[in-house]
Amino acid sequence: MKITIDFPISLHVGIIEYENLEGGFWKLNENNKTFNLKNLPEEFNQEGIKVAILLKPEEEEVNIFMSGRFYEVISIKKID
Amino acid sequence: MEVYFDIITRFYPLTLSTLIILIYLWNLLDASDKYYRFKSFLSYLIIFNLVIHFTAFYFNYSSEIGSDYFWIYWIIRDILLIVLSIIIFENKKLAILSTLFWISFGAYWLVKKNLVDELQRKINYRVSKLPKNNPSAELLVSLNDISQLPTLKNYLSSQNIQFEIEEAFPDLIDKDITDLDNWYIIDVESDEIANKVYEILKNSKLISFIEWNDKYKVSPEEAKSSVRKPISFVSINDVRAIEQWALDALNIDELDIKLKRIKLKKISKIFILDTGVDANHEDIKDNYFSVSEKYDRDTDKHGTHCAGIAAAVTNNQKGIASLNYNNRFCKITSITVLPSGRGTQEQIIDGMILAADLGADVISMSLGGPSNDLKQAAYEQAIDYCNKKGAIVVVAAGNDNMDAKYFSPASCSSCITVAAVDPNLRKASFSNYFTEQKYGIAAPGVDILSTVPLNKYEKFNGTSMATPFVAGIIGIMKSIKPDITTEEAFNILNDSGKNIDLRHGHVGNFIQPDKAIEVLTKKTYRFHWFIEWIIRLFSFSII
Numbered sequence: 358m359k360i361t362i363d364f365p366i367s368l369h370v371g372i373i374e375y376e377n378l379e380g381g382f383w384k385l386n387e388n389n390k391t392f393n394l395k396n397l398p399e400e401f402n403q404e405g406i407k408v409a410i411l412l413k414p415e416e417e418e419v420n421i422f423m424s425g426r427f428y429e430v431i432s433i434k435k436i437d
Numbered sequence: 438m439e440v441y442f443d444i445i446t447r448f449y450p451l452t453l454s455t456l457i458i459l460i461y462l463w464n465l466l467d468a469s470d471k472y473y474r475f476k477s478f479l480s481y482l483i484i485f486n487l488v489i490h491f492t493a494f495y496f497n498y499s500s501e502i503g504s505d506y507f508w509i510y511w512i513i514r515d516i517l518l519i520v521l522s523i524i525i526f527e528n529k530k531l532a533i534l535s536t537l538f539w540i541s542f543g544a545y546w547l548v549k550k551n552l553v554d555e556l557q558r559k560i561n562y563r564v565s566k567l568p569k570n571n572p573s574a575e576l577l578v579s580l581n582d583i584s585q586l587p588t589l590k591n592y593l594s595s596q597n598i599q600f601e602i603e604e605a606f607p608d609l610i611d612k613d614i615t616d617l618d619n620w621y622i623i624d625v626e627s628d629e630i631a632n633k634v635y636e637i638l639k640n641s642k643l644i645s646f647i648e649w650n651d652k653y654k655v656s657p658e659e660a661k662s663s664v665r666k667p668i669s670f671v672s673i674n675d676v677r678a679i680e681q682w683a684l685d686a687l688n689i690d691e692l693d694i695k696l697k698r699i700k701l702k703k704i705s706k707i708f709i710l711d712t713g714v715d716a717n718h719e720d721i722k723d724n725y726f727s728v729s730e731k732y733d734r735d736t737d738k739h740g741t742h743c744a745g746i747a748a749a750v751t752n753n754q755k756g757i758a759s760l761n762y763n764n765r766f767c768k769i770t771s772i773t774v775l776p777s778g779r780g781t782q783e784q785i786i787d788g789m790i791l792a793a794d795l796g797a798d799v800i801s802m803s804l805g806g807p808s809n810d811l812k813q814a815a816y817e818q819a820i821d822y823c824n825k826k827g828a829i830v831v832v833a834a835g836n837d838n839m840d841a842k843y844f845s846p847a848s849c850s851s852c853i854t855v856a857a858v859d860p861n862l863r864k865a866s867f868s869n870y871f872t873e874q875k876y877g878i879a880a881p882g883v884d885i886l887s888t889v890p891l892n893k894y895e896k897f898n899g900t901s902m903a904t905p906f907v908a909g910i911i912g913i914m915k916s917i918k919p920d921i922t923t924e925e926a927f928n929i930l931n932d933s934g935k936n937i938d939l940r941h942g943h944v945g946n947f948i949q950p951d952k953a954i955e956v957l958t959k960k961t962y963r964f965h966w967f968i969e970w971i972i973r974l975f976s977f978s979i980i
Contacts, residue, residue: 378897378899380738381897396696417807418779418782419779419780419806420805420806421711421712422778422836423833423837423901424837425451437796
């Protein structure tokens with residue numbers, strides 16, 4: 358079966374990190390490339406856990422973090 | 438010596454009223470033998486009071502507003518008052534009325550300024566600052582856990598070190614809200630022993646930090662691995678101010694000395710364009726005015742944090758302090774442009790226009806996004822509109838350790854853009870820097886304690902935190918000189934600012950509010966000193 362998605366998504370595997378900026382936010386570190394995360398489920402709000410994550414880039418908008426692009430979490434799974 | 442003159446300065450209205458009351462008493466007594474001794478004693482008291490009074494004048498008003506010799510005019514005014522009082526004393530009824538006035542004036546001053554408490558605080562402060570032994574042979578350490586104190590003592594004893602150890606801040610009011618009660622001073626006999634203790638303890642797991650009890654002892658490289666010297670302030674009583682390293686770096690005590698005698702021309706309005714502001718926060722509400730109820734709650738924490746930095750209620754024995762001396766100069770309000778921290782350029786520009794139309798003097802925008810030509814042009818026009826309406830726009834440089842020219846509104850030419858520095862006064866690792874920015878300046882942006890909703894306080898990092906510091910001082914400048922332009926304000930802040938280490942990127946000069954106010958007042962009053970003198974000569978309004 359073929360699934361068509363009308364927005365860009367990408368799959369990444371990396372470590373969850375906390376960025377202590379502007380009150381703080383979570384990001385994914387995949388081989389030193391980072392992705393700022395929006396809507397990370399609370400159970401994943403934990404530094405150092407390894408995850409496989411499906412991300413959708415947010416439109417580049419004005420925000421309080423002023424630190425790179427944000428990605429919406431479409432799906433996430435912890436990897437042991 | 439400075440502190441004693443400062444204390445005298447605070448008492449000068451009292452010395453004036455005392456002086457006139459003494460003259461009245463002296464005038465009441467005839468020079469018969471019966472009262473001769475008492476009258477002589479009164480004479481000495483009057484002379485002593487005169488000396489104190491005019492010394493206070495000299496130290497309070499030399500280099501003050503307008504002219505280096507302004508204090509002379511004040512002395513002339515008081516001499517005139519004293520002479521007038523003596524003439525009045527010829528009439529008994531007028532003499533009694535006049536004396537009652539001066540007693541009330543003295544009592545009012547004493548109560549209004551809480552002078553007794555203030556004096557006590559000053560003395561305590563000085564005592565706590567006195568070196569107990571050899572100041573260069575003291576080390577400040579922060580224990581990971583207070584229960585480990587005996588272990589630390591045993592460990593040092595086992596190394597054959599003679600030492601004394603005591604709490605660094607025994608007078609902490611509320612130990613639950615700070616870790617400063619974990620700080621101890623280790624006092625040893627010489628620098629050599631202190632060096633040895635430093636070497637022994639610097640990698641110890643018992644302590645989290647160690648440093649010399651003298652910040653000038655530490656080389657820049659050593660400073661990197663240590664924390665800042667603990668701080669205290671003379672002019673503010675907010676319980677968590679001791680955690681605000683930024684206020685120390687911004688010389689708030691010196692700023693307050695400069696601001697206390699300034700007659701403001703208006704109370705300026707600072708608009709925080711952000712996630713909203715918790716208007717009921719205990720440390721904000723008295724300095725807050727609402728433009729619409731819908732903006733008076735925070736959808737995040739960010740807006741409330743910025744508002745606290747710009748103009749938290751100061752000297753209320755609660756939470757934090759801001760640069761807004763005794764809450765006289767600025768009021769803050771909010772327009773929510775980024776619900777939940779994100780929004781569109783349209784929302785921002787709508788907010789800017791609304792703020793300008795509502796009479797904003799300063800618009801503080803701790804926000805931004807990637808720039809392009811179209812966005813840039815829209816922001817430029819919006820800022821131009823705000824400037825024409827009399828508002829100065831202050832924006833954050835951004836947090837990507839990149840050139841701010843790639844961010845907007847940071848890269849706009851008519852706003853003041855603020856980069857962040859850390860407690861060592863170096864560019865914060867995350868802060869954007871300037872290569873082409875017209876009005877780029879630096880302020881504290883790391884480890885900044887401020888208000889967050891529900892009467893709480895948290896430390897944040899970011900150029901967002903640096904921005905309201907600049908907005909706050911510009912708010913004060915606006916209240917002294919309402920027609921000051923962006924360019925003038927920037928030039929004053931830049932020229933009076935401190936040069937900082939450029940190796941990590943150019944972020945402009947580090948603001949020094951006390952010096953900026955000194956420059957501003959001299960410029961403002963230079964051509965009006967005579968009018969000011971006439972007004973002040975015949976009024977006590979400035980007191």
